[in-house]
Amino acid sequence: MSFSWKEYFKLAEELNKNTEEAYKRSAVSRAYYAVFNVIRLKVGYNTRSQATELSHKNLIDALKMPSDEYIITLDLEEEDIQTIADELDFLRKERNTADYDGTVIINSQKSNRSIERAKTILNLLSTEK
Numbered sequence: 001m002s003f004s005w006k007e008y009f010k011l012a013e014e015l016n017k018n019t020e021e022a023y024k025r026s027a028v029s030r031a032y033y034a035v036f037n038v039i040r041l042k043v044g045y046n047t048r049s050q051a052t053e054l055s056h057k058n059l060i061d062a063l064k065m066p067s068d069e070y071i072i073t074l075d076l077e078e079e080d081i082q083t084i085a086d087e088l089d090f091l092r093k094e095r096n097t098a099d100y101d102g103t104v105i106i107n108s109q110k111s112n113r114s115i116e117r118a119k120t121i122l123n124l125l126s127t128e129k
Helices: 006-016 021-042 048-053 056-064 068-074 078-100 108-126
Strands: none
Touching: 006 021, 006 108, 021 056, 021 078, 021 108, 056 078, 068 078, 078 108
8 A cells, every 4th residue: 555645735734733833844845745746656656766857857847838748637627727726836945945055934824825736636626526
C-alpha cells in the first residue's frame, strides 16, 4: 500500500494547532507538500525519477496553461485547474519562505492561510467528475 499524501495535510493541521513558530513553519511546508504530491500523482508522475524531472515550478506552469491531457487527467474544468495552479503557486512561495527565510515571522495568520489554501486544492481535486 502506498503512502497517502493527504496524511501530510492532516499532519499540517495538527502542527498548526501549536503556537510555536517552528510548528507553524512546518505546517506551511507540510501543507504545500501534501497538495504538490497529490497533484503530481494525479497527473501521472508516479515514480521518483519522474518526480525529479518535474520541478515544482514546472508543474505550476503546466497547470497555469493546462493541456487537454491535464484537463482530461484531472477531470476538472479549466477554471478549477487555474485555481489549483494559483493556490499551489502561492503555497510554494509561502513554503519557500517558511523553509528558508528566518527573517520572516510565520505566525498563525500565515499558517492558517496556507492550510485553507491547501484545503481549497484538496476539495477541488475531490470533486472530480
